[in-house]
Amino acid sequence: MELKLTKPIVFFDLETTGVSIATDRVVEIAILKIHPNGNKESKTWLVNPEMEIPAGSIEIHGITNEKVAAEPTFKELAPEIDKMIAGCDLAGFNSNRFDIPLLAEELMRAGLDFDMKDRKAVDVQVIFHKKEQRTLSAGYKFYCGEELEGAHGAEADTNATYEILKAQLDKYDDIENSIDALSEYSSHTKRADFAGFILFNDDKQEIFSFGKYKGRTVEEVLKENPGYNSWIQNADFPLYTKKVLRQIKERMAAPKSKMTDAEKLEALQQKFNLR
Secondary structure (H helix, E strand, C coil), X not given: CCCCCCCCEEEEEEEECCCCCCCCCEEEEEEEEECCCCXXXXXXXXXXXXXXXXXXXXXXXXXXXXXXCCCCEHHHHHHHHHHHHCCCEEEECCHHHHHHHHHHHHHHHCCCCCCCCCCCEEEHHHHHHHHCCCCHHHHHHHHHXXXXXXXXXXXXXXXXXXXXXHHHHHHCCCCCCCHHHHHHHCCCCXXXXXXXXXXXXXXXXXXXXXXXXXXXXXXXXXXXXXXXXXXXXXXXXXXXXXHHHHHHHHHHHCCCCXXXXXXXXXXXXXXXXXX
């Protein structure tokens, strides 16, 4: 089943130096862009991470330091990548927890802003785990009936993820074929940032998910301990998490809009039960 799209969606996969969103770097990125009319664009880049690739990571994806030594850095590739994903929804395999946060980190590190405000995110792994509890290679075998050749290569993983999602839509009648529905279904929790340090509670308020203030609203904490924001801004947290905190702080500092006379009258009527 082909995806029902109202805007382009980008399937992508990252191979990296490790699993830390804040400190690790991309060594390979593959992008598969699907347009609403069915047209496709694809691009794969090897990336010089400007740091040593650990042996454990090389064992997984096979990308050595020598292989990327002469390749462009992410900062050099960032304008082209940013242009290719502009105005697109995003999809991947474990992308909500890893690929999107790390992509955002790399783009922001390169001096480009990144926001999910007008995007939807579809995590094919979440759909898979909710339905079948498998890995990507097993998922490709399960849904597509084929062995995944080149697993842990960004291009192979990206294309496999796209094919799995289409097969999932064929298999499960209770999953609606729309990016809004797929995004909602493939989300675990409502996050204000990508890394999950700041979540939304049932009242749609931002709360901390870690440390001594876990479960408390960000606004309450920043009022009580203004230095906590400064500590996070200078600590080893993802850039996007820091951006979200700055936005909350700016929102708190913004002057409250004045009530109109009609709003004041309505408030008084409600206060004294005059309505």
